[in-house]
Amino acid sequence: MYATRQTCRAAAKALVLGAFTVALTAVPAVATTAGTAQAARAGVFSCREVSAQLPDVFARSCDTTHWGPVSDFVIRDSNSGVSYFCRSGWAEGALWINGQNCRQLPA
Template sequence: MTCRALAVSTVLAAVLGASALILTTPPADPVQAGAERAGEISVCEQVEPRIPQVQGRNCNPGQWGPVLDVTIVDRRNNDTYRCPTGAAEGSLWVSGENCRFLRG
């Protein structure tokens, strides 16, 4: 193998290896990863509606980070609120922004 052919094959191997790494690496940005979770439903033990904000505590399932199109349900009375944006801190709480009451 000539020096030129060896150099080309080395560069090609490096490019292919880097491409494989990029394709298999998940997004490192938690905001981007959280934003991909749309249409979440959180059923909470306690819900405090202060329209347009709604705060839920002790929620299931536990979500983390920003959420899009979140539905917050009060387990006690089935009051349901739809919020286009919000944030969650595991099962501790979920907070919705610009919410509207759907049903109860």
């Protein structure tokens, strides 16, 4: 009887450890994929304050709720109408957006 309890406990521990290991390896892959998908769908950000020191553009008071990495997006100055296409950057919701590797788009 003692051997049976010990065998059951060992099997239960192995099952729990196996499930925990699978969970640890699966979660980062899902998070990375989701982050990449969001970065690809950045679009156009219209902002009230835009400071361009090409190839970098920094903007504040923007019309977005996106937080995190962004790629292949446009920052538009809502006052002047000037737009910049940026390859990569980071958005902090409506607070600010920082774009790198940017160029001014023709009017």
